[in-house]
Amino acid sequence: xxxxDKDHAELSEVFNKDEDRVNxxxxxxxxxxxxxxxxxxxxxEWETLRDLASQIKHNVLGSLDIYLEQFEKNALANGVHVHxxxxxxxxxxIVYQLLTEKSINRMVKSKSMxxxxxxxxxxxxxxxxxxxxxxxxxxxxxxxxxxxxxxxxPCIHKKKEEIGELFHEHLGTPAGVxxxxxxxxxARQHLREVFLTRRAxxxxxNFAIAETGEFVVCTNEGNADMGAHLADxxxxxxxxxxxxxxxxxxxxxxxxxxxSATGQPITTYSSHFKSPAEGKEMHIILVDNGRTTQLGREDxxxxxxxxxxxxxxxxxxxxxxxxxxxYQNAIAGPIGSILAPNLDMEAHADLPFASTLCGSCxxxxxxxxxxxEQLYKWRQVIVQSGKAPAGKKMTMKAMDIxxxxxxxxRFAGKAGRLALKxxxxxxxxxxxxxxxxxxxxxxxxxxxxxxxxxxxxSK
Amino acid sequence: xxxxxxxxxxxxxxxxGAAIATLQLxxxxxxxxVYPQNQTCCGQPMANSGFEHLxxxxxxxxxxNFADFDYIVAPSGSCVLHVREHLHDEKxxxxxxxxxxxxxxxxxxxxxILNVESLPSRFPFKVGVxxxxxxxxxxxxxxxxxxxxxxxxxxGKLLNMVKDIxxxxxxxxDECCGFxxxxxxxxxxVSAKMGKDRVADHLRHGxxxxxxxxxxxxxxxxxxxxxQKSETxxxxxxxxxxxx
Numbered sequence: 007x008x009x010x011d012k013d014h015a016e017l018s019e020v021f022n023k024d025e026d027r028v029n030x031x032x033x034x035x036x037x038x039x040x041x042x043x044x045x046x047x048x049x050x051e052w053e054t055l056r057d058l059a060s061q062i063k064h065n066v067l068g069s070l071d072i073y074l075e076q077f078e079k080n081a082l083a084n085g086v087h088v089h090x091x092x093x094x095x096x097x098x099x100i101v102y103q104l105l106t107e108k109s110i111n112r113m114v115k116s117k118s119m120x121x122x123x124x125x126x127x128x129x130x131x132x133x134x135x136x137x138x139x140x141x142x143x144x145x146x147x148x149x150x151x152x153x154x155x156x157x158x159x160p161c162i163h164k165k166k167e168e169i170g171e172l173f174h175e176h177l178g179t180p181a182g183v184x185x186x187x188x189x190x191x192x193a194r195q196h197l198r199e200v201f202l203t204r205r206a207x208x209x210x211x212n213f214a215i216a217e218t219g220e221f222v223v224c225t226n227e228g229n230a231d232m233g234a235h236l237a238d239x240x241x242x243x244x245x246x247x248x249x250x251x252x253x254x255x256x257x258x259x260x261x262x263x264x265x266s267a268t269g270q271p272i273t274t275y276s277s278h279f280k281s282p283a284e285g286k287e288m289h290i291i292l293v294d295n296g297r298t299t300q301l302g303r304e305d306x307x308x309x310x311x312x313x314x315x316x317x318x319x320x321x322x323x324x325x326x327x328x329x330x331x332x333y334q335n336a337i338a339g340p341i342g343s344i345l346a347p348n349l350d351m352e353a354h355a356d357l358p359f360a361s362t363l364c365g366s367c368x369x370x371x372x373x374x375x376x377x378x379e380q381l382y383k384w385r386q387v388i389v390q391s392g393k394a395p396a397g398k399k400m401t402m403k404a405m406d407i408x409x410x411x412x413x414x415x416r417f418a419g420k421a422g423r424l425a426l427k428x429x430x431x432x433x434x435x436x437x438x439x440x441x442x443x444x445x446x447x448x449x450x451x452x453x454x455x456x457x458x459x460x461x462x463x464s465k
Numbered sequence: 466x467x468x469x470x471x472x473x474x475x476x477x478x479x480x481x482g483a484a485i486a487t488l489q490l491x492x493x494x495x496x497x498x499v500y501p502q503n504q505t506c507c508g509q510p511m512a513n514s515g516f517e518h519l520x521x522x523x524x525x526x527x528x529x530n531f532a533d534f535d536y537i538v539a540p541s542g543s544c545v546l547h548v549r550e551h552l553h554d555e556k557x558x559x560x561x562x563x564x565x566x567x568x569x570x571x572x573x574x575x576x577x578i579l580n581v582e583s584l585p586s587r588f589p590f591k592v593g594v595x596x597x598x599x600x601x602x603x604x605x606x607x608x609x610x611x612x613x614x615x616x617x618x619x620x621g622k623l624l625n626m627v628k629d630i631x632x633x634x635x636x637x638x639d640e641c642c643g644f645x646x647x648x649x650x651x652x653x654x655v656s657a658k659m660g661k662d663r664v665a666d667h668l669r670h671g672x673x674x675x676x677x678x679x680x681x682x683x684x685x686x687x688x689x690x691x692x693q694k695s696e697t698x699x700x701x702x703x704x705x706x707x708x709x
Contacts, residue, residue, distance in 0.1 A: 019654040028658060036637070043610065052613040321611065323641045327658045360652060362645030362659075363513065365602035369611035382513065389515030406511060409474070410522025415505040419478045439650040443657035444688025447479045454477045454484035458500050462488075 010334050013356035018328035032326040034162060039320040041269030042370070049265070059258050060374040063311035066249050067301060073216040073249045074292065080219025084281040087289040094124035097293045101126060101208065101241060102133055104289060108239060110135075110206045116223070116230035117141040118210030119157050119314055120243050120293060122336035126208075137208075138200050140229035142193050149176045155330025157337055158267045158316035163329050197229070207233030211244035211290075212313070213259055217252040220280040221290065224263060224273040231277050239287045242279065246292050247310040259313060262372035266315040300348045305383045309344045311373040318367035318377055324360055333357060340367035344380040347388065355393040358384035419453060467497045469534035471568065473544045473680070474506035480680045483701035487540040487571055490707040494579055498538075501530035509547035513646045517551065524554050528564055536578065537568045540703050542600020542678045545570040549604070570604055571703055572678055576619045581626075588708045589629035593672035594620065595663070595686065596639040597679035606678060610639050620678055620702055627705060633670040640666075644685035660689045667697065674700045 012020075022028055046052045066073055078088045091097035097120075105113060113130070115121065115137050127137045127148070139148045143160035147153060149172045154160030161169070170184030179192050209230040214221040221242055223230045234240040250256065264270045282288035301307055319325045319339030330338035335346040335354060343357035358381045367377040388394060409415055440446065468491060472484045491498045508523030527548065531537045539545050545568050552565040575581045600606045600620075607618035624630060643649070643659025650656075664686050667675050675690075675697065677683055683699035690697055 015652045015654070018652060022654040022658055025658075032662070047613055049613065323643065323659050324652070324655050327655045327662075359515075359648070360655075362598065362641050362643060362648050362656075364598035364641035364645075366598075366609075366611055366639075366641070369602065369609050385513070385515030386517050390518065394515060406516070406519040406522060409506040409508065409511075410526065412503040412505055412526070415474070419474075439653035440688065442653060443692060444660065444685065445691035447684055447687065450479065450481050452481065454472050454481035455500075455502060457481050457485060458488075458502070462500070 010353060010356075014328065014332050014334075014360040015356065017332035017334070018324075018360075021329045021332055022327065028327050030165070031163065031329060035320045035326045038159070038268060039317075039370075042266060042317060042320065043269075045265040045269040045271065049261075055258055055262055056372055056374050059262055059313075059372055060308075060311060062250060062255050062258065063373050064308070066251060067247070067307060067310055070246065070249070070301065073251060074246060076216040077214055077219055077249060078292075080217070081290055082219070084219045085288070086219065086281060087287065089289060089291045091291050091293045091295070093295045094293075097124045097243065097291055097295065098126050098129040100291050101243070102130060102135065104239065104241060105130075105135055105206055108205065110239070112136045112138075112204055113206040113208060114138050114140050114200050114204040114233040114237070115208040116210065116225060116233055117144055117160070118208065118243055119154075119336060120210060120245050120295075121208065122154060123295065124243075124293070126243075138197075138204070140197050140200065140227075140233055141225070142190065142227060142229075145193060145197070146172060149173075153331070153336070155338060156316060156319055157314050163331065197232075201232045201236050204233065204236070205238045206241065207237035207239070208241045208243060209234055211242050211248050212263070213250050213256060214244055214248050214290075215251075215253050215256065216249050218280065220253075220278050221248075222256065222260075223277050223279065224260070224275065225277075226268075226270075226274045228275050231275060234277075234279065235283075237286075239289065240279070240282070241289045241291065243291045243293060246294055246297050247312075263313055263315050266317040266370065266372040296349045300345070303348065305387075306344060306348065306380055308375055309341070309348075309377075309380060311375055312341050312345070313373060315372055317370040317372065321366045321370045322361075323364065323366070324362065328360070333360070340377045340381065341371075341375070344375075344377060344384060347384050351388060351391065352393055355388050358382075358388060416455070466535045467499060468574075469531045469537045470498050470500040471504065471507075471531065471537050471539035471544070471548075472500065473539060473541045475684070476540065476680050479684065480701065483540050483680050483703055486701065486703040486707040487538070490571075490703055491538065493585075493707070494575070494581065496579070499534070504530045507544045507547050508551070509544060510646050512547065512551055520551070521554070524552055524561070527552060528554060528557070528561060531568075532560060532564050534567065536574065537564070538571055538574045539568070540571045540678070540701060541680065542570045542597050542604050542606060543681060546599040546603035570600055570606065570678060572620045572623055573604065573606055575706075576622055581623065584623065584626040584706055586626070586706050586708050587628040587630075588705045590673045591631045591633055591671050592624070592674045592676055592705070593633050593635060593667035593670065594624065595642060595667075595675055595677035595682055597677050597682045598639075598641050600678045601639055607639075623706055624676075624702070627708070630705070633667070633672050635666045635670060637666055642682045642685050644682050646681075649685060656685075657689070660685050664689050664693075664695075664697075668695065672697055674698050674705075676700050676702050676705055678702055 146161040155163040166184045173179040212224045325339040346354035365378045508520030554561045642663040643656040687699040
């Protein structure tokens with residue numbers, strides 16, 4: 007991946023030029039967080055469920071090889087084809103090959119963040135295959151030629167008026183119409199034709215059960231089912247970390263997933279796929295794409311517990327005020343910021359710093375990933391590997407010298423306070439990012455140490 | 466009992482009032498307090514920026530200054546959390562671990578060690594309480610809104626002992642103010658917006674003062690209040706608990 011032209015801070019600055027939009031974005035996502043709070047507070051056992059889910063995933067990550075082989079064996083016995091992909095490119099090639107073998111050049115796809123991670127749509131488009139996303143939010147960003155800004159709510163950055171304009175342009179709705187019900191009905195009719203005519207459907211996988219070889223796909227729109235049941239070939243792409251050991255564990259995760267994501271008790275559809283219908287094919291692609299590398303990083307391993315609920319994004323005060331696109335990664339927000347550096351540390355060196363380390367993300371995480379601690383740890387790894395900006399290194403070195411010596415500290419403190427008091431223009435200008443929206447602290451006449459020396463016996 | 470007073474560097478330099486109030490409050494409660502004068506900074510600004518490997522000088526100084534006290538108390542949740550989690554010295558690992566366990570944020574020292582049940586203070590104003598993230602989510606000074614767990618608040622318990630104070634309710638009880646150390650300049654746009662939003666919540670509910678356990682968050686919000694020429698002031702919780 008190439009280094010980005012702008013980093014998270016610069017893109018956030020652009021996003022913040024329209025304060026009304028920032029307010030709207032923040033309040034919309036805060037409303038989802040509040041819905042989540044209401045839902046989880048109805049379950050006295052909520053924290054126990056989180057513990058349990060975290061431990062189940064801990065077990066999975068500890069024996070991933072065994073569970074993967076068990077899953078493969080059972081899936082094969084169910085009549086499902088199983089493919090293994092080391093990276094994004096291999097995944098995309100497998101999909102392409104499956105389609106070309108059947109002379110298929112149009113596919114319908116339900117939501118899969120993994121295919122976003124792999125850049126599947128662009129890859130297939132370059133190879134002459136049309137993909138239509140059937141999740142409403144994903145279809146909207148697809149029409150806008152954008153990427154999802156949120157893993158659960160892909161077009162949360164778009165206002166309904168903007169969606170109305172897109173539909174007017176692409177789906178022929180009357181100009182100026184933005185009634186959500188009307189637009190949704192238009193999308194339904196448009197997608198119905200797609201479902202009926204596509205011979206191939208790709209879905210993601212929320213949970214794959216090693217014990218039975220089946221997998222579960224959760225949607226609110228039923229779009230995964232419509233696609234998969236009507237097509238001749240169903241391809242399911244899953245990251246290798248999506249496994250759970252047994253069917254009985256599913257209850258734990260299904261209870262956690264949607265309460266965390268949107269505050270619903272459960273998704274409208276939790277569809278179990280086990281074996282292909284007669285005359286049809288079912289394929290599962292097991293994708294690594296950096297996951298085994300992350301598994302080998304002890305400090306970051308448990309980021310693989312993620313079940314992609316998006317709760318950390320909704321609660322993140324930075325995400326809500328910078329928008330998903332400022333993260334420049336298929337998965338934005340706090341969880342994206344600890345996953346992305348694993349894939350490309352240089353390209354995503356800005357992300358672990360796009361946080362105040364407030365810790366709200368770790369608290370809402372249904373599988374108890376210590377997200378904010380991992381952000382801290384990634385900062386250390388990025389700096390140690392020489393990826394920190396040069397200016398920052400100089401400042402930090404100077405800070406170290408000053409703070410390691412009481413004499414130097416006292417001198418710098420005095421100089422700092424004097425500078426503030428007598429030459430305010432030296433700091434109170436727009437070259438100092440603090441001063442852009444905030445006044446500097448008023449310098450006191452003396453430091454506490456000076457006060458202490460004159461008011462208490464020197465001890 | 467002798468307590469070593471650990472005053473964060475920016476409090477020493479910019480907010481001596483919070484440090485003086487901390488000292489006077491502890492003395493008022495009968496504690497023998499000593500301020501070791503060669504202390505500088507805990508090293509958090511560097512560590513949170515990814516330069517924890519440069520903090521060995523700060524760690525060594527901290528141990529030299531504070532190792533011998535029964536307890537170490539600071540009017541800051543953030544600096545205390547840093548020391549608790551990151552104070553180390555390879556040469557004297559055991560000692561470093563022992564010292565970091567003795568470090569307390571002021572309000573939790575008052576509630577958990579001194580078991581304070583009443584205070585002679587009075588503060589007849591409408592006050593908004595800012596939950597500083599490191600104190601709250603890091604040191605568990607009060608319950609976090611994300612969890613399904615019983616409510617409690619150590620700073621809140623102490624503020625309830627203050628006569629004539631009126632604590633206002635906020636729309637978002639524990640959202641971050643956006644200070645975040647070097648985040649406040651590195652991510653200026655988001656940081657300032659977070660600060661503005663946090664301040665607005667307090668103003669909307671009529672706060673005359675915004676208080677909290679961390680002067681850094683308060684400094685951030687003060688910068689915004691003063692830019693808006695607001696009458697509302699920030700004040701460290703030690704200054705309220707010490708007010709008469």
